[in-house]
Amino acid sequence: MRIIHTADWHIGRSFHGVPLLEEQRKFLAWLAELAAERAADAVVVSGDIYDRALPGVEAVRVLEEGLDAIAGHARVVLIPGNHDSAQRLGFGSRWFDDRLRIQPTVAGATSPIELPGAAGRPGLLVYAVPYLDPDLARPDVARLAGVVPADLGRSHEAILRPILQAARDDLARRRATGPRMGAICLAHAFVAGGSISESERDIRIGGVDVVPAEVFAGFDYVALGHLHGPQAVGETAATMRYAGSPLAFSFSEKDHRKSVAIVDIAPDGVVRVDLVETPVPRPLSDIEGTLEEVLSPGHAAQRDHWVRITVRGKTRPDNLLGTLRRVFPHVVEHRFVPLEAVGAGPVGVARDIADPLAVADLFVEQVTGAAATPPEQAVLRHAYERALRDGRGV
Numbered sequence: 001m002r003i004i005h006t007a008d009w010h011i012g013r014s015f016h017g018v019p020l021l022e023e024q025r026k027f028l029a030w031l032a033e034l035a036a037e038r039a040a041d042a043v044v045v046s047g048d049i050y051d052r053a054l055p056g057v058e059a060v061r062v063l064e065e066g067l068d069a070i071a072g073h074a075r076v077v078l079i080p081g082n083h084d085s086a087q088r089l090g091f092g093s094r095w096f097d098d099r100l101r102i103q104p105t106v107a108g109a110t111s112p113i114e115l116p117g118a119a120g121r122p123g124l125l126v127y128a129v130p131y132l133d134p135d136l137a138r139p140d141v142a143r144l145a146g147v148v149p150a151d152l153g154r155s156h157e158a159i160l161r162p163i164l165q166a167a168r169d170d171l172a173r174r175r176a177t178g179p180r181m182g183a184i185c186l187a188h189a190f191v192a193g194g195s196i197s198e199s200e201r202d203i204r205i206g207g208v209d210v211v212p213a214e215v216f217a218g219f220d221y222v223a224l225g226h227l228h229g230p231q232a233v234g235e236t237a238a239t240m241r242y243a244g245s246p247l248a249f250s251f252s253e254k255d256h257r258k259s260v261a262i263v264d265i266a267p268d269g270v271v272r273v274d275l276v277e278t279p280v281p282r283p284l285s286d287i288e289g290t291l292e293e294v295l296s297p298g299h300a301a302q303r304d305h306w307v308r309i310t311v312r313g314k315t316r317p318d319n320l321l322g323t324l325r326r327v328f329p330h331v332v333e334h335r336f337v338p339l340e341a342v343g344a345g346p347v348g349v350a351r352d353i354a355d356p357l358a359v360a361d362l363f364v365e366q367v368t369g370a371a372a373t374p375p376e377q378a379v380l381r382h383a384y385e386r387a388l389r390d391g392r393g394v
Contacts, residue, residue, distance in 0.1 A: 001124040005261040007046035007225030008245035012059030016332035023281045028066025036073040046225025047081025047188030071099040079130040081188040103128035106140040110166040122267040127167040131188040168218040182265035184221040193233045199250035220269040239271045246278040254284035308333040
């Protein structure tokens with residue numbers, strides 16, 4: 001069986017104020033053509049379909065058109081991620097035919113979506129585990145595990161472990177009573193060992209966001225979503241990969257080679273992965289120097305890139321942005337740093353810290369003159385997690 005693994009489309013997202021909907025529409029059309037060209041049996045999408053729980057009308061239209069095109073060439077299986085509303089994305093999923101399957105629930109994660117093989121060949125079992133907020137999913141997972149909710153820890157690992165064990169038990173029963181079929185797991189989580197970028201939304205609960213790779217053992221391939229850099233993770237027997245986002249959403253991704261994974265899975269579990277680079281609208285570049293250095297021919301090759309520019313000098317030039325845009329029409333971020341401030345201390349330090357709780361701790365220290373105490377950190381963490389939950393609209 002051949003699948004195309006992709007994730008983190010974030011339909012509706014902008015890049016530093018530049019709308020990406022048209023580029024996302026082009027990516028989905030390209031993906032449909034790739035599915036046809038490579039004779040894929042299925043396209044699996046590991047979450048963060050939309051960029052927010054309440055997507056705009058045009059974002060919904062782009063997804064509808066894209067899924068219609070892809071499903072014309074291959075079956076599609078997708079799960080919601082932490083940016084999606086599982087209830088809204090999963091509305092009507094029980095009515096969909098076998099060309100499109102959306103799996104948004106705890107109950108659906110423990111039994112597979114069966115993809116038939118062509119011409120009598122063995123098919124593929126897809127165990128699809130959506131992103132599950134530990135606080136909201138705890139009652140359903142506790143019923144599944146036969147425990148009281150209080151017995152489950154407040155972390156993603158505590159929620160995923162019993163779900164995946166139930167899925168492995170189901171897989172073992174199937175393989176004991178019938179021919180061996182390939183089996184994959186779709187999941188949206190932060191697995192230990194993965195490399196982050198600045199554009200992923202924090203998913204920690206109770207101060208814990210990382211899930212050990214061994215939790216996913218037992219499947220032939222684990223198709224992960226959440227981290228935006230394409231990468232393999234884990235040291236289990238299963239092949240585990242993050243597909244990564246098809247487009248860059250922050251300058252921390254400027255060195256990524258965006259791709260989708262074409263995965264061939266044999267009935268005996270042998271997996272072969274081929275990465276195909278996705279079309280990107282334009283490269284990303286960081287440029288730094290005096291105004292004369294920035295505008296010099298030495299940066300001519302970057303003039304059509306999306307650029308982030310830092311200009312150093314004694315005084316800020318008049319109409320700096322206008323001057324830069326005459327040479328770099330796609331400058332999306334710029335700043336001026338006085339020469340006396342270069343290397344002079346923590347200028348803009350909070351801006352460059354990826355962890356919002358680290359920024360909050362820094363704020364407490366700067367205001368009070370002392371580091372945040374453990375009780376203060378607990379209050380900050382609780383408020384932050386509540387804001388995350390409210391922002392997802394769940």
